[in-house]
Amino acid sequence: MPAEGDWRTVRDHLTERLSAHAETIDAMIEAGRIVTADGTPIGPETPYTPGGHVWFHRDLPAEPPVPFPIEIVHRDDHLVIADKPHFLATTPRGSHIRETALARLRRDLGLPGLGPAHRLDRLTAGLVLFVVRPEDRGRYQTLFRDRLVRKEYEAIAPYDPAVELPVTVRSRIEKERGVLAAQEIPGGEPNAESDIRLVEARGPLGRYRLTPHTGRTHQLRVHMNRLGLPILGDPIYPEIAPLTAPDDFRRPLQLLARTLEFRDPVSGRELRFTSGRELAAWTSYEDWAGGAGPAAPGTDQ
Numbered sequence: 001m002p003a004e005g006d007w008r009t010v011r012d013h014l015t016e017r018l019s020a021h022a023e024t025i026d027a028m029i030e031a032g033r034i035v036t037a038d039g040t041p042i043g044p045e046t047p048y049t050p051g052g053h054v055w056f057h058r059d060l061p062a063e064p065p066v067p068f069p070i071e072i073v074h075r076d077d078h079l080v081i082a083d084k085p086h087f088l089a090t091t092p093r094g095s096h097i098r099e100t101a102l103a104r105l106r107r108d109l110g111l112p113g114l115g116p117a118h119r120l121d122r123l124t125a126g127l128v129l130f131v132v133r134p135e136d137r138g139r140y141q142t143l144f145r146d147r148l149v150r151k152e153y154e155a156i157a158p159y160d161p162a163v164e165l166p167v168t169v170r171s172r173i174e175k176e177r178g179v180l181a182a183q184e185i186p187g188g189e190p191n192a193e194s195d196i197r198l199v200e201a202r203g204p205l206g207r208y209r210l211t212p213h214t215g216r217t218h219q220l221r222v223h224m225n226r227l228g229l230p231i232l233g234d235p236i237y238p239e240i241a242p243l244t245a246p247d248d249f250r251r252p253l254q255l256l257a258r259t260l261e262f263r264d265p266v267s268g269r270e271l272r273f274t275s276g277r278e279l280a281a282w283t284s285y286e287d288w289a290g291g292a293g294p295a296a297p298g299t300d301q
Contacts (some may be wrong), residue, residue: 003050007048009042011025014034028236029042029043034054057240061092063095066087070088073127074274076132077133079127080114080132081127082130086124087249090119091119114130114131115131125257126257127259131271140265142265143265150261153212153255153256154209155231156208156281157206158205158229160206162200163227163228167227171192175215182225193213194220195212196208206281208224256279259274
């Protein structure tokens with residue numbers, strides 16, 4: 001509660017400050033859902049205390065369930081390596097609270113202190129490292145910060161024999177808060193680097209191995225688009241698709257965090273983990289695309 005204020009009661013302050021009707025605040029107070037720092041429920045006449053604290057859990061909106069399981073690749077006293085499905089956010093953010101990998105794993109594994117060492121985009125599937133004990137989290141997060149984790153991704157995108165591969169793409173990528181698409185800054189000092197290699201071609205489609213050496217937002221998606229090889233199912237690159245709600249679970253972004261490899265800072269062991277998922281457009285393109293055949297590179301889709 002702000003140090004400067006002339007509200008008579010905590011109720012008066014919350015009613016003015018929060019985007020909720022007075023009836024909602026009154027119902028929460030009556031149910032004992034708003035408490036002081038020591039856990040004591042406030043009453044309708046509890047006086048306002050400048051600089052004090054009150055706590056409550058806000059009501060969460062309904063979230064469309066993501067109908068795919070999280071697979072556990074590895075679990076020990078320090079680590080949980082999860083194989084995240086498409087459409088599931090790594091951590092609570094925005095409108096995604098319950099339907100996140102962190103919330104599910106804390107509940108299903110009975111690990112309330114579980115925390116992520118890094119993040120994976122909501123639309124990207126694959127491996128995410130979670131840390132069991134909060135006191136260990138910094139050591140694993142440092143691995144990602146210092147680029148001591150080797151990550152490989154797999155992507156399905158158009159095949160164009162005119163694009164010379166393998167190639168290392170370097171550019172400056174900036175992501176403005178509140179703007180969906182990241183931007184490459186022409187002539188800017190490079191802050192993003194990706195190795196891109198064709199693994200296999202099948203008609204108009206290619207399966208690619210992507211190795212990022214930096215971790216900018218949407219980096220692999222931006223670099224593939226720069227080469228004229230936008231990843232299938234990408235709703236942002238090359239063009240922002242109309243927003244739909246709920247997600248179309250039939251056509252996930254064809255990007256998978258396939259491997260994680262690092263030296264465990266706790267045990268000292270060299271570890272390597274591999275996702276067991278397969279990208280649907282490669283195994284059955286017609287099912288993924290809803291029966292439409294793939295467009296040839298360079299044609300409208």
